[in-house]
Amino acid sequence: MAEKKIGRVIHRHNFSGMLELFRLAPEAGSAFPEYKAGQYIALSRDNCKLTKKSPGPDGETSYVYDLDESGNPKRGPVTHSYSISSAPFETQGNGYLEFYVVLEMIETGTPGRLSESLFKLDPDTDNRIYYMNKIAGEFTLDKRAAADRSVVMVGTGTGLAPFASMIKQLNFEAGRGSRSDKRFTLIHANRTREELGYHEELLGIEASKKLDFVYLPSVSRPTPEVLADPSLGKGRANNVLRHILGMELKEEEELRRAVEGGGDSAKAKAALERTVRPVLPRNLSRELLLRRMEAPQTVVITCGNPAGMADIQYIADANHMRFEKEDW
Numbered sequence: 339m340a341e342k343k344i345g346r347v348i349h350r351h352n353f354s355g356m357l358e359l360f361r362l363a364p365e366a367g368s369a370f371p372e373y374k375a376g377q378y379i380a381l382s383r384d385n386c387k388l389t390k391k392s393p394g395p396d397g398e399t400s401y402v403y404d405l406d407e408s409g410n411p412k413r414g415p416v417t418h419s420y421s422i423s424s425a426p427f428e429t430q431g432n433g434y435l436e437f438y439v440v441l442e443m444i445e446t447g448t449p450g451r452l453s454e455s456l457f458k459l460d461p462d463t464d465n466r467i468y469y470m471n472k473i474a475g476e477f478t479l480d481k482r483a484a485a486d487r488s489v490v491m492v493g494t495g496t497g498l499a500p501f502a503s504m505i506k507q508l509n510f511e512a513g514r515g516s517r518s519d520k521r522f523t524l525i526h527a528n529r530t531r532e533e534l535g536y537h538e539e540l541l542g543i544e545a546s547k548k549l550d551f552v553y554l555p556s557v558s559r560p561t562p563e564v565l566a567d568p569s570l571g572k573g574r575a576n577n578v579l580r581h582i583l584g585m586e587l588k589e590e591e592e593l594r595r596a597v598e599g600g601g602d603s604a605k606a607k608a609a610l611e612r613t614v615r616p617v618l619p620r621n622l623s624r625e626l627l628l629r630r631m632e633a634p635q636t637v638v639i640t641c642g643n644p645a646g647m648a649d650i651q652y653i654a655d656a657n658h659m660r661f662e663k664e665d666w
């Protein structure tokens with residue numbers, strides 16, 4: 339069992355109220371264990387609002403606040419794993435670990451227990467996070483992409499975290515003369531322009547050309563300003579990938595299947611009407627991207643919530659590409 343230690347948040351950046359990045363310094367007098375890009379660590383706070391199981395009207399279980407005699411949620415510790423978004427060289431040089439975290443909203447419309455507490459952190463007054471002094475995980479390039487020539491990374495939302503770590507580390511190593519011979523393409527989709535974490539840094543790495551690296555940022559809920567900005571992609575990550583590979587959008591496929599099945603297609607039609615059509619950033623053509631995704635030598639590697647990743651797997655399978663994922 340790993341030792342539990344107390345870290346301190348030394349920097350916090352809020353992207354949107356629902357998405358943040360923070361840096362954690364280790365317990366005084368110690369250092370974080372060494373790690374590889376793509377790994378995770380368990381974090382915990384002890385003032386989280388606790389929940390208990392409650393059977394819903396439809397028989398499904400949901401979680402509601404576990405209240406005390408005064409009607410307030412009971413407080414206690416909650417521990418979860420978080421992918422490290424800093425690169426190993428950054429931790430070696432600066433001591434901290436960095437995280438890219440979303441405020442989880444659970445089925446009942448209330449915030450998740452630990453993420454709510456993480457969003458209340460204040461580097462000056464309430465900055466303690468417990469961590470297990472062990473960094474683990476098999477979601478590393480040597481375990482998931484050792485033999486593939488071409489690596490297509492698909493990060494939806496905070497699923498970018500392990501890929502941010504990997505690309506920063508690869509870029510650092512390339513700068514020291516140890517350039518990877520692989521081709522990396524990163525699709526990162528998030529709801530808004532402001533939520534595209536690491537955007538400037540990834541653009542900078544792409545522009546420096548130390549690596550064979552292409553970055554495709556996409557906004558899934560574009561505002562008129564984003565729609566008018568040709569430097570940004572539009573649409574959800576799965577539909578961007580479908581578009582590159584010449585497939586129907588997910589919602590088009592679902593509508594087609596509903597029509598073919600002879601059932602009620604109204605819901606599928608409405609979903610398609612709401613769908614943001616994929617658009618690539620101006621500097622990236624479909625042809626260029628396709629050349630980076632030749633089937634026998636490509637792995638599609640993704641990270642995030644299981645529902646979002648199922649379609650990425652379907653796309654990879656349909657195009658005979660290898661598929662790897664990190665389930666959260």
Ligand SMILES: Cc1cc2nc3c(=O)[nH]c(=O)nc-3n(C[C@H](O)[C@H](O)[C@H](O)COP(=O)(O)OP(=O)(O)OC[C@H]3O[C@@H](n4cnc5c(N)ncnc54)[C@H](O)[C@@H]3O)c2cc1C
Binds near residue numbers: 401444453
């Ligand atoms: C390897 C790994 C890496 C991850 N990396 C990241 C990352 O980089 N960034 C990020 O934002 N997230 C990451 N996550 C997700 C993270 O671990 C948490 O699951 C997430 O922050 C939600 O935690 P929460 O306490 O806020 O939500 P919770 O309160 O745990 O709610 C989440 C779900 O759990 C259920 N639930 C609620 N209460 C209970 C209960 N009492 N008992 C059992 N189930 C309950 C609910 O149905 C809800 O849908 C990662 C997960 C894994 C496994």
